[in-house]
Amino acid sequence: MKNFMKKPLRKKVVIVLAHLFLAVLAIFWLIPILWVVLTSFKGTLGSYSATFFPTSYSLQNYKLLFTDFSAFNFPQMLLNTLIIAVANCLISTFIVISVAYSLSRMRFKGRKKLMNAAMIVHLFPGFMSMIAVYYIIKLFGWTGGSMLRVAMICIYAGGAGCGYHIAKGFFDTISYSLDEAARIDGATRFQVLRHIIMPLSKPIIVYTLLTSFAGPFKDFMLAKVLCGAYSDYYTVAVGMYKMLEQEYITKWYGSFAAAAVIISIPIAILFFCTQKYYAEGVSGAVKG
Amino acid sequence: MKGKRKGTPLVWLSAIIWGFGCIAHKQIIKGMLFLLGEFFILRFLLTSGVNNLKLLITLGEREQQKIWNEALCVYEYIDGDRSLVILLYGIITIAVIGFGIILMKKSVKSAYEVEQLKQNSKKIPGFREDVAQLFDNNLHLTLLSFPVAGVVIFTILPLIFMMCMAFTNYSTIDQKLVLFDWVGLDNFKTILSLGNTLGQTFWSVLSWTLVWALLATCSNYILGMLLALLINWKEVYAKKFWRFCFVLTVAVPHFVTLLIVKQMLQPEGAVNILLRNLGIIEMTESLPFFTDTLWARVTVILINIWVGVPYTLLQITGILQNIPSELYDAAKVDGAGPFKTFTKITLPYMLFVTTPYLITTFTGNVNNFNVIFLTSGGAPRTIGATAGETDLLVTWLYKLTIDNEYYNTGAVIGIATFISLAIVSLITFNLSKSMRDEEGFR
Structure with a gap:
């Protein structure tokens, strides 16, 4: 602040204006979030309200989510998503780390071809293969069964092999002389990976674990295509989308906001954790 | 061998x-x-x-x-x-x-x-x-x-x-849902010709998709960069606080924020109520956020800015801090003003580093299912029987296959999306390569 006082008047005005501008923008960005938090505590039913922010507050929207299972079984949805998220995060991390390590540390025939293929696959609407899997599931009559869950995990994790870029970038920063030293001492490639690279890669492994865990909580498209009308297998995203449909909106509007708050808090925390690990990962492990 | x-x-x-x-x-x-x-x-x-x-x-x-x-x-x-x-x-x-x-x-x-x-x-x-x-x-x-x-x-x-x-007649048209045949390139002909509803819908949706992807990518990139530059400006206090405010929207799952914004922009939604209470519009009036074509298109782009700018901010902040400071020192010695420094150093450097990022964002926007499906849902629905004015190729693909069972047409749309993306990516990639040689930042 001492510096600020010393500046010429014109500069002071510009600085104050810049801060005001940022404040206005920040309000624009934060208002919807504030709105949904307040709406989740709304005391009245229905989507219509005569004021921007609710006038009376209660906890009934949250209570409804965990007690009324007539239309939506919210705990079940949470459990569904959690099962898929845990399985996906374990398999995906294994896949991503394997692919990234191979592409970063090993030189073999077809390496470039694999990377190009991954890029080309990425240009197709991801959704096309989802629809195809949906047909296949429908074809075999698996739509109502637990195969649905298996299919979702398989598609989330199966596609993980193409998302190796960040982890590969991390492995690229680890000095190759570490590998060479270990190889001279007689370590096999696998031992190098297991005892030298893995301990150095904690930030990127945690990053991959966290992001792939959050994936199913954030994804809407695949779950919507696959679950269709089978409410037993709804993930949170599909369930929340349903709550806003014509027939449910009056009763569940406030609960939608409540569900949004419940889901967003852990995911936001996870996100800020990943940012920390991401920063650590990008800045590299052992340089030199 | x-x-x-x-x-x-x-x-x-x-x-x-x-x-x-x-x-x-x-x-x-x-x-x-x-x-x-x-x-x-x-x-x-x-x-x-x-x-x-x-x-x-x-x-x-x-x-x-x-x-x-x-x-x-x-x-x-x-x-x-x-x-x-x-x-x-x-x-x-x-x-x-x-x-x-x-x-x-x-x-x-x-x-x-x-x-x-x-x-x-x-x-x-x-x-x-x-x-x-x-x-x-x-x-x-x-x-x-x-x-x-x-x-x-x-x-x-x-x-x-x-x-x-895409090469069959698997569709509800003519009831070919159980037994269908190979039809060669017929579906492509139907889609590409202007003589029928599907073809007309395709060209209209395709052009909107490309316009959308271009506008969405550029607006996010430019605004995100300006915001990042502003927060990065050495006179701005509490940088971390400002970044946190914006990044909070990235932290909340995408579909949640989008559904919330959709609710707020309904005819009887919170935004219209607020505007009425403030006396900006009449008590019975509502702004046609999703009911008028032009309004809906501007609305989805604005929503995309709201969702996407913080994300760009996140990506660009790191790059900005990596620009070699010698470049700025040299510019200062040569007497370049802040505007000239921006156009001659910051912008070319950013373009150089972020071209791959721009391509992926463009691809992502062409395939941006969530922003359209969860907000406007393609509305207003006036073109053809299957698509609306804000429908992208992907959301149209969804409607064609899941809602209408025009499976063959859906497949053609998927292939068309891939081809247009491949062409755009190839062109940008080659352009950026030539630019790279000229500028030579390394």
């Missing part, structure tokens, strides 16, 4: 009896594994594979039949062919054949290699050593086989399956 040109009859035989070369040189287990692979693949081909391929040509012709059973006095149904099943099994068979060819090549190659070792009188590795190599110099085979299998089975094969439908 090298093996075939120089190899002895033993190598040749390995193409017919897989693993023969290995067994002959005492690599018994490896050879037996090859042979076992051949056995299973051949058994599959002979029992059902050949039949699958034969059916694939016509995609099935028998319809379901109703036969009167005299004894039981009921109609009995005899199952007809189901073209979709035939198509699926056909593709699986082709995939198995492809896998078989790879295995055969491997068999010939390893026979050739073992021959070479023998000729140079080197030691021939046993099975144990081969396995050990899988964890050493061949570690990539071990690590990559599972992920590659995953991508092939759950992404590439379904993609091919879907793409094949």
Whole structure:
């Protein structure tokens, strides 16, 4: 602040204006979030309200989510998503780390071809293969069964092999002389990976674990295509989308906001954790 | 293949009896594994594979039949062919054949290699050593086989399956939902011509998709960069606080924020209520956020800015802090003003570093299902019977397949999306390459 006082008047005005501008923008960005938090505590039913922010507050929207299972079984949805998220995060991390390590540390025939293929696959609407899997599931009559869950995990994790870029970038920063030293001492490639690279890669492994865990909580498209009308297998995203449909909106509007708050808090925390690990990962492990 | 040109009859035989070369040189287990692979693949081909391929040509012709059973006095149904099943099994068979060819090549190659070792009188590795190599110099085979299998089975094969439908008449049009046929390029002709509703819808949706992707990418990029520059400005206090405010919207799951914004922008939603209470619009009036074409299009772009700018901010902040400060010092010495510094140093540097990021954002926006589907849902629905004014190719693809069961048209749209993306990516990539050579930031 001492510096600020010393500046010429014109500069002071510009600085104050810049801060005001940022404040206005920040309000624009934060208002919807504030709105949904307040709406989740709304005391009245229905989507219509005569004021921007609710006038009376209660906890009934949250209570409804965990007690009324007539239309939506919210705990079940949470459990569904959690099962898929845990399985996906374990398999995906294994896949991503394997692919990234191979592409970063090993030189073999077809390496470039694999990377190009991954890029080309990425240009197709991801959704096309989802629809195809949906047909296949429908074809075999698996739509109502637990195969649905298996299919979702398989598609989330199966596609993980193409998302190796960040982890590969991390492995690229680890000095190759570490590998060479270990190889001279007689370590096999696998031992190098297991005892030298893995301990150095904690930030990127945690990053991959966290992001792939959050994936199913954030994804809407695949779950919507696959679950269709089978409410037993709804993930949170599909369930929340349903709550806003014509027939449910009056009763569940406030609960939608409540569900949004419940889901967003852990995911936001996870996100800020990943940012920390991401920063650590990008800045590299052992340089030199 | 090298093996075939120089190899002895033993190598040749390995193409017919897989693993023969290995067994002959005492690599018994490896050879037996090859042979076992051949056995299973051949058994599959002979029992059902050949039949699958034969059916694939016509995609099935028998319809379901109703036969009167005299004894039981009921109609009995005899199952007809189901073209979709035939198509699926056909593709699986082709995939198995492809896998078989790879295995055969491997068999010939390893026979050739073992021959070479023998000729140079080197030691021939046993099975144990081969396995050990899988964890050493061949570690990539071990690590990559599972992920590659995953991508092939759950992404590439379904993609091919879907793409094949583009060449059939699998659709509710003419009730071709059980039995359908190959129709060649007819669907592409329908879609590309302007003479029918589907074609007109396609061109209108395609042009909006490209306009949307361009506007969405540029607006996010420019505004995100300006915001990042402003927060990065050395006179701004509490940088971390400002960043937190914006990044909070990225932290909340996308679909949640989008559904919230959609609710707020409804005719009786919070924003209209607020505007009414503030006296900006009449008490009975609502702004047509999703009901008027132009309004809806501007609204979705604004929503995308709201969702996307913080994300760009996150990406760009890191890059901005990495610009070598010598560049700025040199500019200062030469007497360049802040505007000139921006256009001559910051902007070219950013463009140089972020071109790949721009391409992925563009691709992401063309395939941006969530922002459209969860907010406007494609509304207002005025063009054609299947698409709305804000529908992108992907959301139209969704509606065509899931809601309308025009499976073949949907597949054509998917391929069209891929082609347009591939063209745009190729052009940008080449342009950025030439730009790279000229600027030479390294």
